[in-house]
Amino acid sequence: MKAKTIDRIMTGVIVGVTILIIAVLAGLIGYLLVRGLRHISFDFLFSPPQTIRAGGGIGPQLFNSLFLLVLTMIITIPLGLGAGIYMSEYAKPNRLTAFIRLIVEVLSSFPSIVVGLFGLLVIVNKFGLGFSLFSGAMALTVFNLPLMVRITEQSLRGVPREQKEAGLALGLSRWRTITSVLMPVAIPSIVTGTILAAGRVFGEAAALLFTAGMSSPRLNFSDWNPLHHTSPLNPFRPAETLAVHIWKINSEGLAPDAAQIAAGASAVLVITVLLFNLGARWLGRVLYRKLTASK
Amino acid sequence: MNLPESRSTADPAPPQTGKIAKHHLEEWRGKAYVYLCVLLLVVIIFSIVVFIASRGLTPFISQGVSIKEMLFGLKWAPEDDTPVFGALPFLVGSFSTSLIAALIAAPLGICASIFMTEIMPKTGKSVLQPAIELLAGIPSVVYGFVGLSVIVPFLRHTFPGQGVGIMAGAIVLSVMILPTITSIATDALRSLPAGLKEGSYALGATRWQTIARIILPTTMPALLTGVVLGIARAFGEALAVQMVIGNAPHIPHSLFESATTLTSIITLSMGNTTTGSLHNNALWSLALILLIMTFLFVFIVRLLERRVKRS
Numbered sequence: 001m002k003a004k005t006i007d008r009i010m011t012g013v014i015v016g017v018t019i020l021i022i023a024v025l026a027g028l029i030g031y032l033l034v035r036g037l038r039h040i041s042f043d044f045l046f047s048p049p050q051t052i053r054a055g056g057g058i059g060p061q062l063f064n065s066l067f068l069l070v071l072t073m074i075i076t077i078p079l080g081l082g083a084g085i086y087m088s089e090y091a092k093p094n095r096l097t098a099f100i101r102l103i104v105e106v107l108s109s110f111p112s113i114v115v116g117l118f119g120l121l122v123i124v125n126k127f128g129l130g131f132s133l134f135s136g137a138m139a140l141t142v143f144n145l146p147l148m149v150r151i152t153e154q155s156l157r158g159v160p161r162e163q164k165e166a167g168l169a170l171g172l173s174r175w176r177t178i179t180s181v182l183m184p185v186a187i188p189s190i191v192t193g194t195i196l197a198a199g200r201v202f203g204e205a206a207a208l209l210f211t212a213g214m215s216s217p218r219l220n221f222s223d224w225n226p227l228h229h230t231s232p233l234n235p236f237r238p239a240e241t242l243a244v245h246i247w248k249i250n251s252e253g254l255a256p257d258a259a260q261i262a263a264g265a266s267a268v269l270v271i272t273v274l275l276f277n278l279g280a281r282w283l284g285r286v287l288y289r290k291l292t293a294s295k
Numbered sequence: 296m297n298l299p300e301s302r303s304t305a306d307p308a309p310p311q312t313g314k315i316a317k318h319h320l321e322e323w324r325g326k327a328y329v330y331l332c333v334l335l336l337v338v339i340i341f342s343i344v345v346f347i348a349s350r351g352l353t354p355f356i357s358q359g360v361s362i363k364e365m366l367f368g369l370k371w372a373p374e375d376d377t378p379v380f381g382a383l384p385f386l387v388g389s390f391s392t393s394l395i396a397a398l399i400a401a402p403l404g405i406c407a408s409i410f411m412t413e414i415m416p417k418t419g420k421s422v423l424q425p426a427i428e429l430l431a432g433i434p435s436v437v438y439g440f441v442g443l444s445v446i447v448p449f450l451r452h453t454f455p456g457q458g459v460g461i462m463a464g465a466i467v468l469s470v471m472i473l474p475t476i477t478s479i480a481t482d483a484l485r486s487l488p489a490g491l492k493e494g495s496y497a498l499g500a501t502r503w504q505t506i507a508r509i510i511l512p513t514t515m516p517a518l519l520t521g522v523v524l525g526i527a528r529a530f531g532e533a534l535a536v537q538m539v540i541g542n543a544p545h546i547p548h549s550l551f552e553s554a555t556t557l558t559s560i561i562t563l564s565m566g567n568t569t570t571g572s573l574h575n576n577a578l579w580s581l582a583l584i585l586l587i588m589t590f591l592f593v594f595i596v597r598l599l600e601r602r603v604k605r606s
Contacts, residue, residue: 014406017403018407021427025429032437035444082331083336086329086330087333103336103337106589107340111585117582118342121346145336145339149336175325176322196432200432203432204435206558214566243434244436246440250436259444273432273433
């Protein structure tokens, strides 16, 4: 009898903890949306920020975040795919592979601030790129690469062995088997993983403080020549992203409505991450159906 | 073709040689690309270590700061006439926030994973798992913002002190590392052979007895792996902690008083110091400590994983 009572109590405790976790999440999202949505308007999303007056927006920051995300993914995806293919298809089970695996693990557990500092030391100062979108993209690549490698490797490993053997038996080269037999099967989970990784990049700030910089020059949104200084598309200009902006106005914001701006910007950030999450699942399912003829 | 050394030269028929050479060329190209990517990865990590170590070691080697002073000194006054670099307050801040965060998050995360695997797998998969994934996706600055506008005022009203401090940092971090601990614990519990559990149930054990005496002891190393990874993440987290910890460079007397961590002092001061100055280099030393801690955490995780494999 006693054992059963304890069992019931402990089950209650575990269920209680679970409800607590869900409540924390619901409270968190609810708080952000309730406080933030009030402040989000067309004007807020597209107008430039104000330093000391109220009524500033987050237009350039939002654009910078998206642009930086695109730049980062352009660099990360090919490198991550390559290294991931090596890890799952070419790596022989020996000391060297174990060492590379260790390296990927270490790289993925580096604090993002350390990656940012490395970016400051090497990319910003040594390569002379200065505080720029491009430096930020390279730092984020370092930060994101291990994740991308792991996603690719796991997706390729998930492909049934027979498919690969069939490709090789047909006389295709190993590379051809990878690109035309394994990849189509693996793509849905690679895409899902990549979008989730993109969500992480979108919200990252610590690695960007000292690489992409904490200021945004006045942008001229009618000038789309990437070589001009004030053009939004110029990758060699300093750029403050949305996440960095939230941090900055919380720690040194002078505008009287800093708290509201932080709330609004946080809500935008969280909504974007939510969209990334949902989009990743949806796209993964759609691609899986399209590419593999299964239901 | 420009691949004369390929094995296809042994082939007698010339048209076929072209075909096979193309086949080899394709393979060779792919392989070269893949190896290049991996080489880049290796180069990146080595340059991170080399560059940060070279800057971080300068104060000890050529600028007369002793390692003992840095690790155990209580006073951090880099801009004084005789600058002092005692990083102990930051070490205390970093360790206490991440350990308290793990103390809060570990029971919660393990309970959540038991719920997902043993108690209500269906609800777990459809409600709790997405919730945990969502928690993992929320950016750290957002956690910092919520911590600053909800947790800090709450602590200020409930406990004596300013609200900011180690406890506020630990609470924010505990929510941030909850997903790490939960997902690793869940994987561990799911991979447990069903026979073990069934054996226990067949002996008449209740569910809790099975969980407490069979499941948790068997998966303990894996659960600890999750906790260590959580601590590692908490230790390296910069902005969320910086926003709620108050940033006073001394060891606080209570958990509710302003303190500083390694990451937050780096975040705050790195931008205001000139490259090459002693103050700047001392900050790089702190970064080097962070780096060494990362290696240590990876090492501990490896040790634990070896135990998982053996059992």
